[in-house]
Amino acid sequence: MMEKMVFGRYIPGDSFVHRLDPRSKLIFVFIFIAAVFLANNTVSYALLLAFTLLAILASKVRIGFLIGGLKPVMFLIAFTFLLHIFFTKEGDLLFQLGFLKIYEEGLRQGIYISVRFLVLVLMTSLLTLTTSPISITDGLEVLLNPLKKVKFPVHELALMMSISLRFIPTLMDETDKILKAQLARGSDISSGTMKERIQAVVPLLVPLFVSAFKRAEDLAVAMEVRGYRGGEGRTRYRQLKWDWRDTTALLILLAVIVALWFLRG
Amino acid sequence: MDIALEQVDYTYAAGTPFQKQALHDVNVRIPSGSYTAIIGHTGSGKSTLLQHLNGLLKPTAGIVRIGDTQVTKETKGKQLKPIRRKVGIVFQFPEHQLFEENVLKDVMFGPLNFGVKEEEARTRALSWIERLGLPEGTAEKSPFDLSGGQMRRVAIAGVLAMEPDVLVLDEPTAGLDPAGRKEIMDLFYELHEQRDMTTILVTHSMEDAARYADHMIVMHDGTDVLQGPPETVFADAERLAQWRLGVPRTVSFQRLYEEGAGLPPAPPALTEEQLAAYLAADLRKGGGAS
Numbered sequence: 001m002m003e004k005m006v007f008g009r010y011i012p013g014d015s016f017v018h019r020l021d022p023r024s025k026l027i028f029v030f031i032f033i034a035a036v037f038l039a040n041n042t043v044s045y046a047l048l049l050a051f052t053l054l055a056i057l058a059s060k061v062r063i064g065f066l067i068g069g070l071k072p073v074m075f076l077i078a079f080t081f082l083l084h085i086f087f088t089k090e091g092d093l094l095f096q097l098g099f100l101k102i103y104e105e106g107l108r109q110g111i112y113i114s115v116r117f118l119v120l121v122l123m124t125s126l127l128t129l130t131t132s133p134i135s136i137t138d139g140l141e142v143l144l145n146p147l148k149k150v151k152f153p154v155h156e157l158a159l160m161m162s163i164s165l166r167f168i169p170t171l172m173d174e175t176d177k178i179l180k181a182q183l184a185r186g187s188d189i190s191s192g193t194m195k196e197r198i199q200a201v202v203p204l205l206v207p208l209f210v211s212a213f214k215r216a217e218d219l220a221v222a223m224e225v226r227g228y229r230g231g232e233g234r235t236r237y238r239q240l241k242w243d244w245r246d247t248t249a250l251l252i253l254l255a256v257i258v259a260l261w262f263l264r265g
Numbered sequence: 266m267d268i269a270l271e272q273v274d275y276t277y278a279a280g281t282p283f284q285k286q287a288l289h290d291v292n293v294r295i296p297s298g299s300y301t302a303i304i305g306h307t308g309s310g311k312s313t314l315l316q317h318l319n320g321l322l323k324p325t326a327g328i329v330r331i332g333d334t335q336v337t338k339e340t341k342g343k344q345l346k347p348i349r350r351k352v353g354i355v356f357q358f359p360e361h362q363l364f365e366e367n368v369l370k371d372v373m374f375g376p377l378n379f380g381v382k383e384e385e386a387r388t389r390a391l392s393w394i395e396r397l398g399l400p401e402g403t404a405e406k407s408p409f410d411l412s413g414g415q416m417r418r419v420a421i422a423g424v425l426a427m428e429p430d431v432l433v434l435d436e437p438t439a440g441l442d443p444a445g446r447k448e449i450m451d452l453f454y455e456l457h458e459q460r461d462m463t464t465i466l467v468t469h470s471m472e473d474a475a476r477y478a479d480h481m482i483v484m485h486d487g488t489d490v491l492q493g494p495p496e497t498v499f500a501d502a503e504r505l506a507q508w509r510l511g512v513p514r515t516v517s518f519q520r521l522y523e524e525g526a527g528l529p530p531a532p533p534a535l536t537e538e539q540l541a542a543y544l545a546a547d548l549r550k551g552g553g554a555s
Contacts, residue, residue: 065282180316181354181362184356184424185362185374185375185378185424185427188378191342191343206364207364211361
C-alpha cells in the first residue's frame with residue numbers, strides 16, 4: 001500500500017550525493033529552498049529546473065521512481081496551477097469559453113508556481129533519499145548546537161528525531177500487520193460510506209497507539225538500564241567528516257545563486 | 266474446502282528499488298479436512314504464502330484456488346470478503362489486534378462484520394470466551410487489563426467466533442509458557458477433529474508439526490520443496506538439514522538409539538508416545554543399546 005511512497009525513504013547507494021556530509025546537504029537544501037524564491041522569470045526558472053535535474057543525475061536515483069513517488073504532490077501542483085490559471089486576470093486574453101477566461105499572465109504564473117513546487121519537492125526528497133535518517137539527525141544536531149546558548153534542548157530534539165525516524169518503518173510494518181489482521185476479521189477500510197470508512201479506522205488506530213505506548217515504555221527502560229543519563233558528557237560513535245566534495249557542492253550552489261541574481265528580471 | 270496454489274509468484278513492492286521476490290513457482294495443495302503444517306527456515310516465504318490463503322495478498326502470477334473461488338492478479342477486493350469469512354487467520358502475536366472497550370465486543374467484531382446477527386454473535390462470543398478457558402467475568406473487562414496470555418486467548422476467540430471452515434495459524438503459541446502452549450495446541454486439534462475443519466499451521470516447532478499434522482509442506486527460498494505426510498518428511502534428516510531444518514527431538518533420539526544398538530533406521534517416531542512404544546518393543550525383543 002505504502003510501497004510506492006518516496007517521502008522519507010532512504011535508498012542506500014554510492015554516488016557523489018550519497019557521500020556528501022549530512023551537514024553540507026542540510027545547509028545546501030535550506031539555502032536552496034530560499035534561493036528558489038529568487039527566480040522570477042523564464043530563464044531563472046529554467047536554470048533552477050536544470051540544476052535540480054543535474055542534482056538528481058549526480059545522485060543516481062532512478063528518475064522514474066522519483067516521479068512515480070511524487071503522485072500525491074502532483075495533485076497539489078495541478079490544483080495550484082488551475083487556481084492561478086483561472087484567477088489571475090492580467091495580460092492578454094488567450095482563450096475564452098463561456099465565463100472561463102484564461103489570461104497570458106495566469107498561464108505564466110501557473111507554470112512558474114508549478115515549477116517552483118516541483119523543484120522544492122524534488123530537492124527535499126533527494127535529501128531524504130540519499131541520506132540515512134541517522135546521519136540527518138546527526139547533521140541537524142551539530143548544526144543546531146549553537147542554539148544551546150539560548151537554552152534550546154538540542155540533544156533532546158535530536159534524540160527524539162532519531163528515535164522517531166528509526167521507528168517509522170517499524171510502525172509502518174505494524175500498521176500493515178494490524179490492518180491485515182482486521183481485514184481477516186472482516187473489517188473493511190476501502191469501501192462503504194465516508195462514515196463507515198472513518199469508523200473502520202478505529203480498529204486500526206487503537207492497537208497502533210497501544211503498541212506505541214508499550215514500545216515507548218520498553219525503550220525507555222532499555223535505555224536506562226544501559227546507562228543513558230541525558231546528553232551531558234556523551235561521546236559520539238559516528239563522526240562527521242567534511243571534505244572537498246562538501247565545499248564543492250556549496251560553491252556550486254553559490255554560483256547558481258549568483259546566476260539567479262543576475263538573471264532575475 | 267480444498268485450497269490449491271498453482272505456479273504462484275509473489276513480489277513485494279514490484280517496480281520499485283525495494284522490490285523483493287518472496288514466492289516463486291509455488292505449487293501446493295491443501296486437501297479439505299487435513300491438518301497441514303507448513304515449515305521452513307526464517308525468510309522462506311511461509312508467512313507470505315499464508316496471506317495468500319484468504320486473499321490478503323494476491324499473487325503477482327499464478328492462481329490461488331480457495332474452494333470454488335479463484336484468486337489471480339486481477340481479482341477485485343470485493344470478491345475476497347466471502348473468502349475471508351470462510352478462512353480465519355490467527356496471526357503471529359494476535360493480541361496486537363485487540364481494540365474494543367471490552368472483551369465481549371472484541372470477540373463479536375469478526376462475526377458482526379460478516380453479517381451475523383447481534384444476538385447470535387453475543388452467544389457465540391460468550392461460548393468461545395468460556396471455551397478458551399478465560400476466567401469468569403472476562404467478557405466485561407477491557408482487553409488491555411488482561412495478561413499477555415489471556416489477551417492471546419481473547420484474540421484467538423475473536424477468530425474462532427467467526428466459525429471458519431479453514432483455520433490458519435501462524436505460530437499461535439510463540440511466547441507462551443509450556444503449559445499454555447500445550448493447552449492451546451490441544452484445543453486447536455480438538456476443534457479440528459470435532460468440526461472437520463481444515464487446519465493450517467505455520468510453525469518453527471518440529472515437535473508440534475510431528476504431533477498434530479497429517480500433511481506437511483516444506484518451504485525453502487520462496488518455493489515449496491517437499492510435501493507429504495510427516496513420516497516421509499522427517500525420515501530424511503539429511504535433506505531437511507540442507508534446508509536448515511531439523512527433526513523432532515523424538516526422531517533424533519530414536520536415530521541415536523538405533524545407531525548405538527546397531528539397528529536399521531525405523532519409521533520416525535513422531536511423538537513421545539510412539540517413541541516409548543518403539544523402545545518398549547525393542548527392549549522386549551531383548552535388544553537395546555546397553
